[in-house]
Amino acid sequence: MIDIRLEDVDFQKSGGLVPVVVQEATTHEVLMVAFANREAVEQTLRTGYAHYFSRSRARLWKKGETSGHVQRVRSILVDCDRDALLYIVEQTGVACHRGTRSCFTESLIKSASGEASRA
């Protein structure tokens, strides 16, 4: 595993943000996807707890800041293009605001015709 530094991450490709995949360290379940700017990743590295950037609220947030469902970050992996991150976390409580462990609970299906429908 090669070690790289924050200045090597490409935040410019998506206007200052990178997508972050969040995977539970023990169960390997993919919990959520969020976005982070440089400051959010810095806060994550500094505190050891997952921080993101909310696109809708246009602000930094710490996961679990109100719910208490924080994510202790064991490691942060960077992809080959250095424009996406993978947080390996220990999740306290549940990741999803709806009360489910993961945010991914719905299944995308073809429409009844057997073809993907066009709205």
Add this chain to the structure above:
Amino acid sequence: MIDIRLEDVDFQKSGGLVPVVVQEATTHEVLMVAFANREAVEQTLRTGYAHYFSRSRARLWKKGETSGHVQRVRSILVDCDRDALLYIVEQTGVACHRGTRSCFTESLIKSASGEASRA
């Protein structure tokens, strides 16, 4: 697991694209992150093989179209905001163009001072 349809996916939030996390069905390894537009997801549903939208080349692409390292998609999960997808795949060969199974092979570390550095 609730079934939803393509017209329920929010492609507008990120200008017609959604981030797609790709996880290996058997090993549960996170292989890569890519982006998809509606057409890429339609092609994935129709053919059973992972398709994405390349932001740099501005075109639809089938994973493995040149390398043969295709991804058979077992299921597509949608997150609670319906603006991110999770492809559960059977990976032929390796996911990364560098020859590694996963694109996530580098580890982000703090700089030597113990604080995240500012470039």
